[in-house]
Amino acid sequence: MSATTLGRARHGLTLGGYAICLKGVLWREALRFIHQRGRFLAALVRPLVWLVIFAAGWRQVLGVSIAPPYHTYILYSTYVVPGLLSMIQFFYGMQSSLSMVYDREMGNMRVLLVSPFPRWFLLVARLSAATVISIIQCYAFLVVAWLWGVEIPDPGWLAVLPALIIGGFMLAAMGMVLSSLIRQLENFAGVMNFVIFPLFFASSALYPLWQVQQSSPILYQACLLNPFTYVVELTRFSLYSTWNPTALLVVVGCTIVFTAAAILAYDPARGLMARRPGAAA
Amino acid sequence: MDGSDLAELTALAPDPGTSALSVEGVSHSYGERRALDKVSLAVPRGGFAALLGLNGAGKTTLFSLITRLFDTRHGRITVQGFDVSRHPSAALAELGVVFQARTLDLDLSVRDNLLYHAALHGLGRRRAQARTAAVLEDVGLTERARDKARRLSGGQMRRVEIARALIHEPSVLVLDEPTVGLDVASKAAIVEQVRALSRMRGVAVLWATHLLDEIEPGDHVIVLHLGKVLAAGEMSEIIALAQAPDLRSAFRGLTGTAVPAPEPEDAGA
Numbered sequence: 049m050s051a052t053t054l055g056r057a058r059h060g061l062t063l064g065g066y067a068i069c070l071k072g073v074l075w076r077e078a079l080r081f082i083h084q085r086g087r088f089l090a091a092l093v094r095p096l097v098w099l100v101i102f103a104a105g106w107r108q109v110l111g112v113s114i115a116p117p118y119h120t121y122i123l124y125s126t127y128v129v130p131g132l133l134s135m136i137q138f139f140y141g142m143q144s145s146l147s148m149v150y151d152r153e154m155g156n157m158r159v160l161l162v163s164p165f166p167r168w169f170l171l172v173a174r175l176s177a178a179t180v181i182s183i184i185q186c187y188a189f190l191v192v193a194w195l196w197g198v199e200i201p202d203p204g205w206l207a208v209l210p211a212l213i214i215g216g217f218m219l220a221a222m223g224m225v226l227s228s229l230i231r232q233l234e235n236f237a238g239v240m241n242f243v244i245f246p247l248f249f250a251s252s253a254l255y256p257l258w259q260v261q262q263s264s265p266i267l268y269q270a271c272l273l274n275p276f277t278y279v280v281e282l283t284r285f286s287l288y289s290t291w292n293p294t295a296l297l298v299v300v301g302c303t304i305v306f307t308a309a310a311i312l313a314y315d316p317a318r319g320l321m322a323r324r325p326g327a328a329a
Numbered sequence: 330m331d332g333s334d335l336a337e338l339t340a341l342a343p344d345p346g347t348s349a350l351s352v353e354g355v356s357h358s359y360g361e362r363r364a365l366d367k368v369s370l371a372v373p374r375g376g377f378a379a380l381l382g383l384n385g386a387g388k389t390t391l392f393s394l395i396t397r398l399f400d401t402r403h404g405r406i407t408v409q410g411f412d413v414s415r416h417p418s419a420a421l422a423e424l425g426v427v428f429q430a431r432t433l434d435l436d437l438s439v440r441d442n443l444l445y446h447a448a449l450h451g452l453g454r455r456r457a458q459a460r461t462a463a464v465l466e467d468v469g470l471t472e473r474a475r476d477k478a479r480r481l482s483g484g485q486m487r488r489v490e491i492a493r494a495l496i497h498e499p500s501v502l503v504l505d506e507p508t509v510g511l512d513v514a515s516k517a518a519i520v521e522q523v524r525a526l527s528r529m530r531g532v533a534v535l536w537a538t539h540l541l542d543e544i545e546p547g548d549h550v551i552v553l554h555l556g557k558v559l560a561a562g563e564m565s566e567i568i569a570l571a572q573a574p575d576l577r578s579a580f581r582g583l584t585g586t587a588v589p590a591p592e593p594e595d596a597g598a
Contacts, residue, residue, distance in 0.1 A: 069450075079436075079437060158398060158426075158428055160449065162421055165418065166417075170449075
């Protein structure tokens with residue numbers, strides 16, 4: 049029996065062991081989420097402010113004409129819901145990366161990384177946990193939006209789930225890449241200003257792309273280059289049980305690229321973490 | 330001390346065959362700055378080794394390499410014969426780690442911290458619960474299991490971290506300055522607890538410190554200074570070869586630097 053096989057046999061790095069580890073990471077993320085109720089409320093209030101106040105104000109100005117996936121004229125509050133779902137996932141992905149920076153500063157990250165399970169698996173487990181929590185928030189928001197009067201097609205409740213899974217994973221992976229580049233928690237304000245806000249506003253989350261194109265062709269091109277736009281569109285089309293292959297391909301592609309970059313960034317052999325003293329996760 | 334004496338001391342080459350932990354010719358640099366230079370050391374199975382060095386000696390970098398937070402690019406590190414670079418899973422499964430910085434999740438209870446760590450090592454629920462109860466009893470904190478980690482004193486947090494490091498029954502325990510910031514009583518309790526666990530469970534221990542009062546006469550001592558191992562052997566051997574009256578003088582003779590005095594008693598728990 050080889051050394052590796054012996055070690056794995058003794059310590060149960062079997063499929064069951066992987067499942068236990070994944071469950072443990074999910075459970076810890078859930079516990080932290082439950083213990084920090086303020087985070088949940090903030091995550092829910094942010095999109096509700098947009099829905100209840102912003103959308104009400106713009107309702108008359110931004111009547112949205114018929115464009116796929118919609119088959120009729122819709123109210124602005126209906127248009128903005130998929131964008132707000134993506135916003136929840138975007139902010140949670142960034143919050144998750146912020147907590148990784150915090151964990152790195154506090155040393156909790158080291159505990160995760162000295163587990164005998166492969167580093168890529170630990171990071172994917174962490175991304176999965178962030179995705180699950182963001183989906184719970186999305187459904188909580190959908191319920192409130194529905195109570196507020198936004199019409200959500202019955203099949204859409206389930207049909208949107210795959211889009212939320214893949215979109216949430218992509219945004220969490222993007223956050224993880226960012227977390228590897230941030231040295232200190234204080235630097236996160238820069239990420240808010242230079243990454244989150246530009247990506248959010250230069251997308252189809254708040255206004256249709258055809259309107260953006262009419263007002264600014266350059267901004268329209270920026271929106272088309274923005275991966276967040278495709279997360280929003282994938283969510284929008286899925287909510288109405290409609291197929292959007294372009295959005296799906298872009299989101300899947302970006303998910304692979306961001307996940308690979310995150311794994312590379314936290315790889316002890318090649319990553320950025322080993323290049324500076326005191327940065328050992 | 331002349332060059333031949335130093336050579337004699339550093340020639341205590343690690344033998345991966347009998348060593349629980351073996352570091353062979355390991356070097357590491359941060360850009361142009363060399364943090365470790367051909368470091369070799371060994372901890373025998375069930376043995377207690379003290380890695381003695383001042384701040385900046387390279388202790389934490391060495392720990393980062395042993396725990397594979399950094400990749401070993403020059404040299405070789407094995408844990409129970411498993412190469413950390415080539416077989417990281419097997420090596421890390423044999424290793425229990427207590428980092429210098431506090432690494433408990435303060436929002437979770439003591440028990441949840443331990444269960445989380447057990448999951449990271451693939452321990453099933455029943456075994457994880459049994460091991461949690463056992464290690465908490467080992468460190469005398471059974472009654473604090475349901476308390477949030479943030480409610481513990483510094484010394485108690487350290488004991489929980491030691492319990493956590495032992496939850497998957499590793500054969501090697503590495504501790505990076507585990508008593509820093511603790512009061513004298515907590516410090517003594519932790520040193521004694523780890524020694525007792527090492528004796529009872531046969532766990533090999535690598536204890537990094539800059540405090541001489543944590544070292545006992547029978548310990549294997551490794552003197553690390555500015556990234557180099559200057560001497561390794563039993564405390565009495567190092568004192569004899571340095572022709573010094575005690576370990577403090579021997580350390581000064583080897584490094585040309587005085588060891589800091591023990592921390593004051595009110596350092597805070």
